[in-house]
Amino acid sequence: MSGPSSGCGFLMSVVVHGDLALNEQEKDLNQRLRRLYPAVNEEETPLPRSWSPKDKFSYIGLSQNNLRVHYKGHGKTPKDAASVRATHPIPAACGVYYFEVKIISKGRDGYVKYMGIGLSAQGVNMNRLPGWDKHSYGYHGDDGHSFCSSGTGQPYGPTFTTGDVIGCCVNLINNTCFYTKNGHSLGIAFTDLPPNLYPTVGLQTPGEVVDANFGQHPFVFDIEDYMREWRTKIQAQIDRFPIGEREGEWQAMIQKMVASYLVHHSYCATAEVFAKSTDQAVHEELASIKNRQKIQKLVLSGRMGEAIETTQQLYPSLLELNPDLLFMLKVRQFIEMVNGTDSEVRCLGGRSPKSQDSYPGSPRLFNSPVHKASSSQTYQTGFDSNYCNGVSSSKGHTLAHSHKSCPRTMPSPELGVLNGSRGQQTNVGAEVEMEVDHFSNGVSESSSNGFLNGSSTHGIDLEECDGDMEVDSAQSKRQLCGGSQAAIERMIQFGRELQSMSEHLRRERGKNSANKKMLKDAFSLLAYSDPWISPVGYQLDSIRREPVCSTLNSAILETHNLPKQPPLALAVGQAAQCLSLMARTGSGSCAFASVDDYLH
Amino acid sequence: MMACLLEAPLRISVLSEVTATSRHYVDRLFDPDPQNVLQGVIDMKNAVIGNNKQKANLIVLGAVPRLLYLLQQSSSSLELRTECAVVLGSLAMGTENNIKSLVDCHIIPALLQGLLCSDLIFIEACLRCLRTVFISPVTPVQLLYTDPTVIPHLMSLLSRSRHTKEYITQIFAHCCKTPEHQTVLFNHSAIQNIAPLLISPSDKVRMQALKCFSVLAYENTQVSMTLVNVLVDGEQLSQVFVRMMQRDKPIEMQLTAAKCLTYMCRAGAIRTDDNCIILKTLPCLVRMCSKERLLEERVEGAETLAYLMEPDVELQRIASFTDHLVSMLADYFKYPSSVSAITDIKRLDHDLKHAHELRQAAFKLYASLGSNDEDIRKKITETENMMDRIVSGLSESSIKVRLAAVRCLHSLSRSVQQLRTSFHDHAVWKPLMKLLQNAPDEVLVMASSTLCNLLLEFSPSKEPILDSGVIELLCSLTQSDSPALRVNGIWALMNMAFQADQKVKVEIVRALGTEQLFRLLSDPDTNVLMKTLGLLRNLLSTRPHIDQIMSSHGKQIMQAVTLILEGEHSIEVKEQTLCILANIADGNTAKELIMTNDDMLQKIKYYMGHSNVKLQLAATFCISNLIWNEEDGSQERQDKLKDMGFVDILHKLTQASDPNLCDRAKTAMQQYLA
Helix, strand or coil: CCHHHHHHHHHHHHHHHHHHHHHHHHHHHHHHHHHHCCCCCCCCCCCCCCEEEEEECCCEEEECCCCEEEECCCCCCHHHCEEEEECCCCCHHHCEEEEEEEEEEECCCCCCCCEEEEEECCCCCCCCCCCCCCCEEEEECCCCEEEECCCCCEECCCCCCCCCEEEEEEECCCCEEEEEECCEEEEEEECCCCCCCEEEEEECCCCEEEEEECCCCCCCCCHHHHHHHHHHHHHHHHHCCCCHHHHHHHHHHHHHHHHHHHHHCCCHHHHHHHHHHCCCCCCCCHHHHHHHHHHHHHHHCCCHHHHHHHHHHHCCCHHHHCHHHHHHHHHHHHHHHHHCCCHHHHHHCCCCCCCCCCCCCCCCCCCCCCCCHHHHHHHHHHHHHHHHHCHHHHCHHHHHHHHHHHHHCCCCHHHHHHHHCCCCHHHHHHHHHHHHHHHHCCCCCCCHHHHHHHHHHHHHHHHHHHHHHHHHHHCCCCCHHHHCHHHHHHHHHHHHHHHHHHHHHHHHHCCCHHHHHHHHHHHHHHHCCCHHHCCCHHHHCHHHHHHHHHHHHHHHHHHCCCCCCCHHHHHHHHHHHHHHHHHHHCCHHHHHCCHHHHCC | CHHHHCCHHHHHHHHCCCCHHHHHHHHHCCCCCHHHHHHHHHHHHHHHCCCHHHHHHHHHCCHHHHHHHHHHCCCCCHHHHHHHHHHHHHHHCCCHHHHHHHHHCCHHHHHHHHCCCCCHHHHHHHHHHHHHHHCCCCCCHHHHCCCCCHHHHHHHHHHHCHHHHHHHHHHHHHHCCCHHHHHHHHHCCHHHHHHHHHHCCCHHHHHHHHHHHHHHHCCCHHHHHHHHCCEECCEEHHHHHHHHCCCCCCHHHHHHHHHHHHHHHHCCCCCCCCHHHHHHHHHHHHHHCCCCCCHHHHHHHHHHHHHHHCCCHHHHHHHHHCCCHHHHHHHHHCCCCHHHHHHCHHHHHHHHHHHHHHHHHHHHHHHHHCCCCHHHHHHHHCCCCHHHHHHHHHCCCCHHHHHHHHHHHHHHCCCHHHHHCHHHHCCCHHHHHHHHHCCCHHHHHHHHHHHHHHCCCCCCCHHHHHHCCHHHHHHHHCCCCCHHHHHHHHHHHHHHHCCCCHHHHHHHHHHHCHHHHHHHHCCCCHHHHHHHHHHHHHHCCCHHHHHHHHHHHHHHHHHHHHHHHHCCCCHHHHHHHHHHHHHHHHCCCCHHHHHCCHHHHHHHHHHHCCCCHHHHHHHHHHHHHHCCCCCCCHHHHHHHHHHCCHHHHHHHHCCCCCHHHHHHHHHHHHHHHC
16 A cells, blocks of 8 residues: 555655746746846846736735736626736836736636736726726737727727737837737837836636746747847947037047057057057156056066055155055955965065066956946956966966967067067057967957057966966965965065054044955955965955056056046946946836947 | 941930040050050049949940950950950949940840850959849840850859859849749759858848749749758758848848748748748738838838738738738828928939839738638728728729729628628729729729629619619620630629519620520630529529510520530539529429420439439429429429329439438429329
């Protein structure tokens, strides 16, 4: 008599299976929503994923993860109508939004099959069918009419019944709505829709059951094809944006922006050549640019001690006036010591610091603080791919790969020539030539930044690889402070100094949680036997040098009354900000105008 | 050469205006030094680019024959020959007159000859010029097929370069106009050669390749059936076409891909319920009808859609509710709009040019939409001013519009409800009658077919049409050479005679004339014969009418009936004839025509024992009428027929397995018992 037990086992397994299926559906849903609505920031404006158990009339019953709706009222008169809204309103950043409802049962015989699918604003009476009231819109199955905030409908489409799949598409660019029946578009139903509408369904017949699909399953209607059309339209609009009579002005402005960007990031050679060929003046002395370049390179190569020293020499009062900045630099220095890259520990480790800069990459393209997390993430990817010629060598696991790619880059001597004799016509030629090689290597990025500065980058890469190879061949694995005992002692001593500096700062200037966290995170590195693979190991990544570098650079520029951000980065930031503002104010076209599409 | 010389008078008249520089360019072509000739051609090339006047001048001055001579001379350097081809290509880019002059100078065979050269650059220059010449409407496409070696050679050149691909596919796409052209191209492996170009990286090549498939597949079952099995890079061709219909693709590409799938579907190569038709092609074509599209695109979209769904009611239903198509089409009638007249002349001109095309396309699509479904017809007639538009369309000057309008009317006339309401309210019979007076056959066929429906018994338009002298018109149609017109003519008369007044019937018989009536009874077209018998049957209904007609035409009618019953005819024809006989047997005096005709009675006896139940039924019905009790002389007839053995047959038939036949025989037997 094994019946009962096996039956029980079967039930259990069904439940487990159900859970798995649920997770699978959840994954599908998230994936589909991300693909359909990439511009939506769900932290700000979550997408509808199910019907809301809180926002419905009592005659409505929900089941199947709040996706199935059934009617449980009397269904005698219109007073028995009942609706339910989705959990969230449709975000404008969708651009085009779509959901489908499948009619599972048209309800008991002997009743008129009142059933409405549509949209309504928050607060619209739920004891009604969608479409009957102000800010409520619906398409009804019994007569195929559309109801636009009115008790009387307009002839719109065919009727619908059991087995039909009805889709509702909201175009947030022109604020219209159309429905679909079994994958066929029925044409515009409503225009001039208000913002922040919720998917809504209303029933009025006992036995009526409908299922919603907010992206849990593939849609019957090809909504992605419709979206493609609108993406093309919006992009054509951007491409054809009239600049009118100001064409010359336009060009001059772009040139100015590029020049200021180059100067900001201290690409002196390129900046000078660019300024010359476009007939512009450079608003900063060349020597000053060179100084900033020198400091940046030190920071980016992890030689913080030298960087701080040089800054103090060249800009004596800067760090004195900015103790928080100094503190940040020192914390970074501590991290670099752990890393074994700071000049102080390098000396102790028996490796003389290279006279050549060893930071591989150019500063990050746009690191303006204006960026939202999501957008800067994309920049980072772009940045990473810049690294395929060996920059990632500081990450242990990619070392082998980096070595291989090194020989393909330009030999380092070229670099010296280039940096040493900037401004001369021959070198411009050399640079261009190198650029060509650079491209033929197939590792280049297409951004203008990569183009103009890529060559020097490559020269340094090789240097960096050499350095790492040396470290690697000498020591089988990464070690604290490069493995030297003396260096470790120096690091610990430096840590103590840092601690007291922090206390001093707190006394002088009050609590600063950012500083506190920074120090805590840095010290945490010592809590692990292998800091590189620890949860706080990300700090050791060379990418982390960039914000430090950029903050220092901006501080220096500010003291010279120059903008702390290049106008180009500012413009990009502004564009990104503008798009998120559009999303917030309900302009759907932001969905198809990603800044990233224009930054390659 | 000859053709160029013929233009001499023109040359003189224009000569005065020709500038000295133009003459100088031509003169240099005759320089003894080949190097100078080459430089001359190059200079000429630079001079004619974008300069239509210069082009015309050079043609008038006879540059073309000289250029062709240099191009064909094997002693010319390859560079010179190439430059000549380039200049000729440039001249072809001018006006249609330029093209005419070039074709008259036999440029086509010369350039085709040039394709035999091994040099790719030269070949490309020749192809480019050929392309420009062939895509002009003034060039006879037949010139591509005169030399049978040309097509295979073009096929072999196809894959040489991006340009050969583009030019050759463009030539094919423009020069494939008849089923014969399709067959020639198909037999030279056009499909296999062109299919890979559909995924070419060049937009132009892809587009031209796609156009090739649309012209190859049009109404061609062989091509369509082959296409469904073609794979392009491992993907079915239909899927490649579906991808080309994506909404972000150029409109021309979407439309042409939809045409390809439409033609494949109509040829039976793709089912109408296939997703690529129902969910992709149909919505794509509906989109092409939208106001956002260019007028040309809207015309092509509507025509293709009409063609796609013509035979399939499900597609018609889907289209009828897709994107408000029915009301979207109403917009086709608003050109030129009042706005376009005000804004600018150019726009007005453009609108005027397309107005006819738009209207006929909309009528065609309405006709296709409404051909089966009553609800759709109702939706169409309820569209704003629809009936008025049809009425005015019937009398438009453009034959294309008239034909499409009458097709639309015909489609809607299949609705009983519409015949009773909107058709009568708008007196559509008036313009229809007018149209029938003087129109080409294709219009007449549609119009007369529509008239058949309007003459149905329940149609309120029947009376006014009768009063308008339609009988003469229909009788003249029955004398047409076209079987379709003869059928429609006699069909309309048949409908008209159904339950008609004595007066109408007499008028029909008079107007048609017995001679014509009997001619129609021996018509080679079965349809004509059937409808003629139907007419006779309708004429011979109700006793007084039967007696009246039989008294005047009895002899001929009995002859005709005999003839048909003795001839080789289908069961349906014979059944209809026996029914006529049964009607005759129902007359008071007419009966005697049968009773006194022993031969006929033997025939009826024969059919009562026929293996086909329908014929047995009709023959029994006839006998039943003859022996009917209540009429004068029934006793004699009963006796005579009894003597002839009919009672025995009837008795046998009361045991028949067919219940109708059995009943009929029993009813007849009762006449004897009473």
